[in-house]
Amino acid sequence: MKNIFKLALCAGVASLVSTAAMAAGMTVGFSQIGSESGWRAAETSVTKQEAEKRGITLKFADAQQKQENQIKAIRGFIAQGVDAILVAPVVATGWEEVLGEAKEANIPVVLLDRGVEASQDLYLTSVASDQVKEGHVAGDWLVKTVGDKPCKVVELQGTVGSTPAINRKKGFEEAIAGHSNITIARSQTGDFTRAKGKEVMEGFLKAENGGKDICAMYAHNDDMAVGGIQAIKDAGLKPGKDILVVSIDAVPDIFAAMAAGEANATVELTPNMAGPAFDALEAFKKDGKQPEKFIITESKLFTPADNPQGEYEARKGLGY
Amino acid sequence: MKAQSLSSFFSHQVIALAGVLLINWMVFPGFFDVTWKDGRLFGSLIDVINRGAPVAILAIGMTPIIATRGVDLSVGAVMAVAGAVAATFTVAGHPLVVTLAAALAVAIACGLWNGLLIAFLGIQPFVATLVLMVAGRGLAQLITEGSIVTFSDPALIFIGTGSLLGLPMPAVIALLLMVGAHFFVRRTAMGLFIEAIGTNRSAATYTGLRSRSLILAIYAFGGLCAGIAGVIAAADIRGADANNAGLWLELDAILAVVIGGTSLLGGRFSIPLSVLGAVIIQAMNTGILVSGFPPEFNLIVKAGVIMIILILQSARLGEIAGAIRSLKPFGRKMP
Numbered sequence: 001m002k003n004i005f006k007l008a009l010c011a012g013v014a015s016l017v018s019t020a021a022m023a024a025g026m027t028v029g030f031s032q033i034g035s036e037s038g039w040r041a042a043e044t045s046v047t048k049q050e051a052e053k054r055g056i057t058l059k060f061a062d063a064q065q066k067q068e069n070q071i072k073a074i075r076g077f078i079a080q081g082v083d084a085i086l087v088a089p090v091v092a093t094g095w096e097e098v099l100g101e102a103k104e105a106n107i108p109v110v111l112l113d114r115g116v117e118a119s120q121d122l123y124l125t126s127v128a129s130d131q132v133k134e135g136h137v138a139g140d141w142l143v144k145t146v147g148d149k150p151c152k153v154v155e156l157q158g159t160v161g162s163t164p165a166i167n168r169k170k171g172f173e174e175a176i177a178g179h180s181n182i183t184i185a186r187s188q189t190g191d192f193t194r195a196k197g198k199e200v201m202e203g204f205l206k207a208e209n210g211g212k213d214i215c216a217m218y219a220h221n222d223d224m225a226v227g228g229i230q231a232i233k234d235a236g237l238k239p240g241k242d243i244l245v246v247s248i249d250a251v252p253d254i255f256a257a258m259a260a261g262e263a264n265a266t267v268e269l270t271p272n273m274a275g276p277a278f279d280a281l282e283a284f285k286k287d288g289k290q291p292e293k294f295i296i297t298e299s300k301l302f303t304p305a306d307n308p309q310g311e312y313e314a315r316k317g318l319g320y
Numbered sequence: 321m322k323a324q325s326l327s328s329f330f331s332h333q334v335i336a337l338a339g340v341l342l343i344n345w346m347v348f349p350g351f352f353d354v355t356w357k358d359g360r361l362f363g364s365l366i367d368v369i370n371r372g373a374p375v376a377i378l379a380i381g382m383t384p385i386i387a388t389r390g391v392d393l394s395v396g397a398v399m400a401v402a403g404a405v406a407a408t409f410t411v412a413g414h415p416l417v418v419t420l421a422a423a424l425a426v427a428i429a430c431g432l433w434n435g436l437l438i439a440f441l442g443i444q445p446f447v448a449t450l451v452l453m454v455a456g457r458g459l460a461q462l463i464t465e466g467s468i469v470t471f472s473d474p475a476l477i478f479i480g481t482g483s484l485l486g487l488p489m490p491a492v493i494a495l496l497l498m499v500g501a502h503f504f505v506r507r508t509a510m511g512l513f514i515e516a517i518g519t520n521r522s523a524a525t526y527t528g529l530r531s532r533s534l535i536l537a538i539y540a541f542g543g544l545c546a547g548i549a550g551v552i553a554a555a556d557i558r559g560a561d562a563n564n565a566g567l568w569l570e571l572d573a574i575l576a577v578v579i580g581g582t583s584l585l586g587g588r589f590s591i592p593l594s595v596l597g598a599v600i601i602q603a604m605n606t607g608i609l610v611s612g613f614p615p616e617f618n619l620i621v622k623a624g625v626i627m628i629i630l631i632l633q634s635a636r637l638g639e640i641a642g643a644i645r646s647l648k649p650f651g652r653k654m655p
Contacts, residue, residue, distance in 0.1 A: 036563065038466070160615050161616075187615070188608075191564075193564040194557040194559065194561055195556065195557050198557060199605075200609055202371075203606060204609070207348060207350070207610040223468070223561075235357070253468070320467055
């Protein structure tokens, strides 16, 4: 009898120990879209770093741009009995069933970077950036920098009709609204690529009196800005001085340009979506605290005053 | 007889180009302004030949392929592969000659692979080259590990951004390649062989043509051209962008060849007219950029202009026009 009691006690203690260990070291499954862009690759490596820092065991699944692979991965995570699941959903629709299965298994799901069209009680929270705000921060920087001098801006848009292009345009326009000295003279799509950014900027430079009439270039992403900077140099002007350069994303190469004095500002789209997600998960696991449904990451402004060379060194290994 | 029909074709493309340039001039009066800046010519017209060069080079390689009733969908992906190889080699510290040799050798190997599948295994060109179109981009991403590999070797960058006698390097390369390829096919029997295979491959083979080896060589040349275009594209932005380099350019190259009057059913072809087709496409692109139209109209404008050009070229339309012309005197007699 006594022995049995001891045994039960032991088992109780053991189970207590194991729950404590679980809280310290969760196992989290991460279904990533793929590695279609440098930013996506950086998000993957930062997520792995964040997990390691916190002692979280990360199970990683690359969906190679296919929703069916993501659904398979999530079902796999549920079967393995992970403590939580992170998903960067490749498309917005078709998630009800698999998210319902995770909910039934009492596994909290956190959405990274993109949203889904499904009932909000199917996931714990979503971590994403505010793209309108990114454009707004870029616009605010320009308003502050040019003061009340007249300023003709040329805009290199992202892919026509894509959500980031629409939102980053909208935010920038909101920020410069009410400052009649700042006008968007030209706006064309550079498809988020360097080659197209360069080609479009070449056209703009010809169309605006060899570039002499242009005061600033606003690019919806850094890659197009890097291409645009080359076009400005080819036209015999100094990017960063003759033409101000402001863009969004904060990839390593824009910091290299900034260190060379050829770019003036960039707004960060942080690849660290997992940090806030893990924070929310840890708080939820510890005392059941419900996080906010939409966690918005910071849209931080970087200028040459923020040690661009150091930022370049810190970021270049992340897979951008 | 043949020269006459060619010259009538030539006029189609020249009229189309003149029309596009005229529209560009109307929407942007400074379109024809060319100035001298930092030892090179500078202006929208120069942009047209500079930006049009990669597609022109692809079109030079695509023309013999289409003339043999084939098609190469993989040239855009091969561009990405060649750019990726060039970038990684130059970053690893290899001299320019080695870098270029490696990039072009890989591109030729890609072309040989296509040719092997088509000429020796009898796979349809559309399907055979589709394989490399998908796999090639993956290969390029593998080489660059998914990121943009940037480089700063001035000799390599010169190929994409330098200038010779004031003309941009890519345009000079395209011009030399065009003249070389044109004289090679027209001053030897090669052009005739290609047209013979395109018109009737079995008949050509029975007359003693080694059509398999010839098709293999033609696809290898297409790969080489794609490789040159890929190196130029990478050198232009000082980096190999595996995801975007050459994306959809195979379609522009095919379109350039078609605008140049080569039929997708094979047979008669002209390399200079294909290059002119590429210049027409780029004149349109550059015109849109300087026009100030909102980007939502880009594709509609492009599609509209191309439709007009192709309708003007259609043989049936020529017949109808001829019929109307022959009706006219008849109509005058009966008021």
